[in-house]
Amino acid sequence: MSALNTSMYSYTGIQQVAIYMGMPILIIGVFGEILIIIVFLSLKTFREKSCAFYLTIMSLFNVGQLLFCLFPQIMIQGFDIDLTRTSVFYCKCRIFIRQLCTLMSCTCMGLATMDQFFATCSTTWWQQLSNIKLARILTSLYFIIWICHGIPFLIYIDIVRLSPNNELYCTVTNRIFLHYFQYGFVIILAGFFPIFITVLFSLLAYRNVQKSMYQIVPLIRRELDKQLTVMVLVIVAFNSITTIPYIVVYIIMRGSIPIQDPILFLQLQFSSTVFSNIYFLHFASSLYIYVCVSERFRRQLIYVLFGMHRRQTLPANHVSP
DSSP states (O other), X not given: OHHHHHHHHHHHHHHHHIIIXXXXXXXXXXXXXXXXXXXXXXXXXHHTOHHHHHHHHHHHHHHHXXXXXXXXXHHHHHHOOOXXXXXXXXXXXXXXXHHHHHHHHHHHHHHHHHHHHHHTOSSHHHHTTOOHHHHHHHHHHHHHHHHHHTHHHHHHEXXXXXXXXXXXXXXXXXXXXXXXXXXIIIIIIIIIHHHHHHHHHHHHHHHHHHHHTTSOOOHHHHHHHHHHHHHHHHHHHHHHHHXXXXXXXXXXXXXXXXXXXXXXHHHHHHHHHHHHHHHHGGGTOHHHHHHHHOHHHHXXXXXXXXXXXXXXXXXXXXXXX
16 A cells, blocks of 8 residues: 555656646746857857857757657656657657757767867967867768767667556667667766766866966957856756766666665656756756856847847937947
């Protein structure tokens, strides 16, 4: 009876977390990431900066991650509406889009930290690696790579009937690919590896910015590099905090030793739901972090939202003070 009550409370808890935690993350995340894209595309300062280009593309795929991954998760866990059990096309495409958006977001974050490291180096050769043309080439190249990486997902993911409940599930049908998905993709490729790369290069870029304070560098460039480096560094730290707990719980639940205690399993399942929603903060909080850590970005955001519109509505012969 105790296990049954625990099961009911766990299901209710998962449902409440999905609705009351997932929905706010979805709404503020989509709003924030779209606003970032508008700001970065509206200001010439950002349009000409390769690091800002990477952050713009990252925000674009963050929107895709929230709409195609978090929103279906809310519908499944919060409202028990699971289209992946009835549509093979949706079953395959959802996982394909998830892996594409996840890897492109992580890749752009990694490229942004590397770009800031190159931009803040004192050596001219390293600085030349930070340019908008190379950024466009690398982004297109990785987009093609991750599209090809997703082809096995379309092949080996299908709707199958699993015991003991004999219900339909959208899952991986190939055992070897299942191991790659659980350990190679989730834990390494979308987990610890991008954390290692981003933490390493963001710290190196921050060290370069500190050293540039004692070097002869144009003031405008120094301030922009300082702004982007701090923004990237805080984003990397926040992403690490939101990602690591989810990966740890994921490893525990899919470990080689099966969990015999049903109450412990339900508790881990509830923890997985909570940390899964926290993990999606990774893709939803960029704007709010930029606003908190950068006074210059706050001014730029206000200017884009209100100042640019005001300038466009002024008469042609009006002279601003």
